[in-house]
Amino acid sequence: MRTRKVAMDSIHKLTEYFRDFPGIGPRQAKRFVYFLLTKNPSYLNEISRLISDIKKNIKVCSLCFRFFQDEKTDEKNDVCNICSDKNRNHESLMIVARDVDFESIEKSRVYSGLYFILGGTIPILEKEPEKKVRLEELKDRINKNNLKEVILSLNMTPDGENTADYIKQFIKQYFPNSNIKISLLGRGLSTGSEIEYADVETIKSALENRI
Numbered sequence: 509m510r511t512r513k514v515a516m517d518s519i520h521k522l523t524e525y526f527r528d529f530p531g532i533g534p535r536q537a538k539r540f541v542y543f544l545l546t547k548n549p550s551y552l553n554e555i556s557r558l559i560s561d562i563k564k565n566i567k568v569c570s571l572c573f574r575f576f577q578d579e580k581t582d583e584k585n586d587v588c589n590i591c592s593d594k595n596r597n598h599e600s601l602m603i604v605a606r607d608v609d610f611e612s613i614e615k616s617r618v619y620s621g622l623y624f625i626l627g628g629t630i631p632i633l634e635k636e637p638e639k640k641v642r643l644e645e646l647k648d649r650i651n652k653n654n655l656k657e658v659i660l661s662l663n664m665t666p667d668g669e670n671t672a673d674y675i676k677q678f679i680k681q682y683f684p685n686s687n688i689k690i691s692l693l694g695r696g697l698s699t700g701s702e703i704e705y706a707d708v709e710t711i712k713s714a715l716e717n718r719i
């Protein structure tokens with residue numbers, strides 16, 4: 509009886525962890541647990557090792573705030589390979605909400621400038637936007653570069669559009685005399701679409717048709 513109770517507890521506990529994951533409901537969480545139970549020990553050891561090591565070599569870039577794997581672990585390096593790449597266009601900054609959006613755009617290979625990860629979006633009627641996204645860091649970042657263009661690449665959802673409006677006003681307010689051109693991803697992205705799930709062609713056309 510006792511062993512049975514412990515087993516049920518582990519299933520329940522692990523299900524609770526998976527339920528915390530973004531976009532995962534209770535049923536999916538339980539399916540993950542039962543899926544893991546069908547796997548052999550080497551698979552489980554490998555996945556456990558990857559999870560326990562995930563933060564060891566991953567750093568947050570001090571310029572764009574994305575997570576990156578630092579290959580040169582012996583050096584004190586807190587700037588990612590994209591921000592330190594001299595071949596990229598350092599006069600163009602693309603603002604995205606999350607790392608997954610950055611990944612979709614980078615994978616499409618249609619943009620060669622720099623990025624800034626906001627860390628989230630600003631819901632409509634939010635009273636404390638500074639708690640939702642990196643506003644001070646964005647100000648510092650714009651101050652550091654001699655930017656010609658800022659591209660707002662946010663989801664075509666109510667929160668995404670609200671964030672785009674807010675950031676646009678924020679930049680205009682803090683940099684009133686700058687000649688930074690602020691543009692938004694264009695019509696390629698239809699209403700309700702999310703950058704994370706957009707294909708290469710859609711991203712390419714949205715970027716070419718930026719407004």
Ligand SMILES: [Zn+2]
Binds near residue numbers: 569
């Ligand atoms: Zn970076």
